[in-house]
Amino acid sequence: MSKKMFGDIMKQAQKMQQEMGKIQEEAREKTVEASSGGGMVTVTASGAMEIVSIKIEKNVVNPDDIEMLQDLIAAAVNEALRRAQNLVAEDMSKLTGGLQIPGMGGLFGQ
Numbered sequence: 001m002s003k004k005m006f007g008d009i010m011k012q013a014q015k016m017q018q019e020m021g022k023i024q025e026e027a028r029e030k031t032v033e034a035s036s037g038g039g040m041v042t043v044t045a046s047g048a049m050e051i052v053s054i055k056i057e058k059n060v061v062n063p064d065d066i067e068m069l070q071d072l073i074a075a076a077v078n079e080a081l082r083r084a085q086n087l088v089a090e091d092m093s094k095l096t097g098g099l100q101i102p103g104m105g106g107l108f109g110q
Contacts, residue, residue, distance in 0.1 A: 016095065023091045024048070032087055034079035041072040045080035047088050 027047025035042040040060040044052040054076075060069055 019095050020092065023088070023095060027084075027088045027091065030087060032080055032083035034076050034083055036075040036079070037072040041069075041076045043073075043076040043080040045077075045084040047084050047091075049081060049084055051077060051080070 024047075030047040031044050031052055032047075033042060033044050037060060040057045042055040044054075046052050054073065056069070056073075060072065062068070
């Protein structure tokens with residue numbers, strides 16, 4: 001491999017890294033929402049995989065059945081995080097053109 005070819009590859013890799021950083025920064029501003037129990041529990045997550053808010057309807061709070069509430073929260077959180085991961089994976093795939101990079105599976109939703 002020539003020095004020029006190697007230099008070009010390094011420039012492209014650096015540009016891609018900068019673009020990935022930009023996408024990750026923008027993802028912090030994007031949110032997705034998921035609910036469970038027919039909307040009884042609604043969770044909002046950011047593209048940075050952080051839970052932004054959890055809304056719980058009053059009538060689902062039953063001290064005699066706390067396990068149901070726990071299950072609804074877990075289901076909504078898991079779905080919100082899955083949607084957030086897919087959001088970031090879609091943005092990354094636009095950058096990479098669907099390129100799969102070994103060791104980056106989680107980042108690209110693979």
